[in-house]
Amino acid sequence: MAYSPTLLPLLIVGAAALIAFLADALRLGRLMPWLGGISSIAAAASIFVEHMALGADLYWDLSATLLGVYLSLAMAAGLFFITFHPLSRKMTGSLVGLLLTMLAGSLMLVSAQNLLLMFVGLELQVLPFFALLAWPGSGRAAVESAFKYAVLAGLASAQFAIGIALIYLGDGSLAVIPPMGDMTSNVFGLMGVLALLAALSFEIAAAPFHAWVADIYQGAPAPFLIFLAGVAKVAIMGALITLVAATPKLEIPIAVIAATSIVLGNILAYRAGHLRRMLGYSAIAHAGYFLAALAAGPLGIMAGAIYALVYGLMNIGTFMGLSALPENSIAIPWATLRERQPVLAGLLGLTLLSLAGMPPSIGFFAKLLVIIADVHDQAYWLAILIALGSAFSFAYYLSTLWKPSVLSNPDRLLHRRSWETFAALGILILLFGWLLVPLGMG
Structure with missing residues (x-):
């Protein structure tokens, strides 16, 4: 090149x-x-x-x-x-x-505007996580999490490679936007694009490709989940945006995956009973909200990009807060966290409320933008499902804020003065986004 x-x-x-x-x-x-x-x-x-x-x-x-x-x-x-x-x-x-x-x-x-480059990017992104999730000092649960991630990433990579092969068999081009027509102009291309969609759905944990996502979230070290949920998933969402923008015929299967993810993700998150597992299952629902944007045509492309960015910010703030807790925490010891690191506790509470879509948080406006895109595309049923799923999510997100939890040994809470500075900066960024997203919607 x-x-x-x-x-x-x-x-x-x-x-x-x-x-x-x-x-x-x-x-x-x-x-x-x-x-x-x-x-x-x-x-x-x-x-x-x-x-x-x-x-x-x-x-x-x-x-x-x-x-x-x-x-x-x-x-x-x-x-x-x-x-x-x-x-x-x-x-x-x-x-x-x-x-x-x-x-x-x-x-x-x-x-990437070339499928081969996209595949290389996918491998460069997922391969480091095999080592990161089982980093020395992480514990036995992290090793199990790394193994399960490796299996899922291997399946996704194989599926992606099969998709590329089928598309190349169809029109002899690896371009995302081929010179003649689009990638779905023949049966091989259509099958290949569906294989790419399945592979990327594995990576963002969309249903029914969500196996072991809660186990990975539960066992992985919280600091590395900052990068898995706040960076890697957003990059996969970017690849999906590129793919969907080039192949409008994907709107129907994407809408089906989105609806399945919203329903299943919310139900599983409500029944989780464990903080990390709840966040893992809720990631399925958020994948559904994102895909619901992509199912809304051209307007949904930008709505999806904004939702991916906001979702990444929420995850970074959430797992920064959780990095201060012991890895085996099943709930948040708010009393101890507020006493030791009050600004970090404030950032964690703000991001959890935003993930739920509490008005007027930045997460609320991101979901509202997706609903507007679906209504504009006359996908009213999908817009209603997003609203219902978001309302239902309050049942488990808000419970993390008031559910009593006591840390048996407060000294196990990591106390870093510098983290308070990061948390304050994070809150300022969220407030800036809270002003910027509504302005963009107008």
Whole structure:
């Protein structure tokens, strides 16, 4: 592939990842989170500058630019945050290298206009998580979580590869928008696109492709769920946006998957009885809300991009808050958390309310935008289902706020003064988004 300005973000992140992998041998590992964060910010700046630039198989259009800038800044915030977590003290350079590799794959996913590049981006994103979810010091549950993630990611990758093969068999092109017609212009192309949809549905835990999602959320270390739920899933959503924008015939199967995810995800989350499992099952419902946007035609594409961004922000704030708790916590010890880290507790409460869609949170406006897109597309039944599912979700999201939980040993709560600064910045970002999203809707 010839060099073009659209490759600059990948080159910045890739170079930083290589340096990070070598840093442990040079005893420079503790500096790598800062290098990784600065490199991610530089990648975000380059994406913003080069937006709308058409390159060789990469295209930073409006939604790709929005999500690319978000992914880069989210990675920077996550790297700065976990610098102060005990898990980052072992092989710090390798940890940062894996996370930056994941970022490179995520950026390829949201901007790729070639199916082969999209597949490479998918692999660069999912492979590091095998190691991250079972990082030294994480515990036995994390190893089980990593194994289950590996099985699901392997199935998704195989499905994606089959889809690419079928599409190539149909029209001999790997372009997302082939020169002649679209990818669904023949039966092989249609089957291939459906295989791609199934593969990406595995990655965002949409029903009925949601197996083990609650187990993964329960066993994975909370700091790494910041990247899994707040970065990786958003990148997969970006790939789905690209796919759906190029193949309008997917609207019906996407609507069916969306409805199934909303219903099943809410029911399972309500019955979970465990904080992490509830968040895992509710992720199924949120995948449904996102897919409901994509089922709404052209207006739904931008609604989906905004929902993906907001959903990522909510997950980053939520798992930043949960990173302070013991890994085996089944509920939130609000009394202890408010006493030790009040600003972090405030961020956690705000993001949980926003995930539920409490007016006038940023999550409420994101869901409202999806409903408006569905109504505009005359998919009234889907809009009603979104409203009912969101209302039902209050039953389990609000219970996490008032459900009594006592931490037997308050000293087990991680106390980092710097995390209060991150939490305050997160609250400001959410408030800024709360002002910006309604303005964009107007």
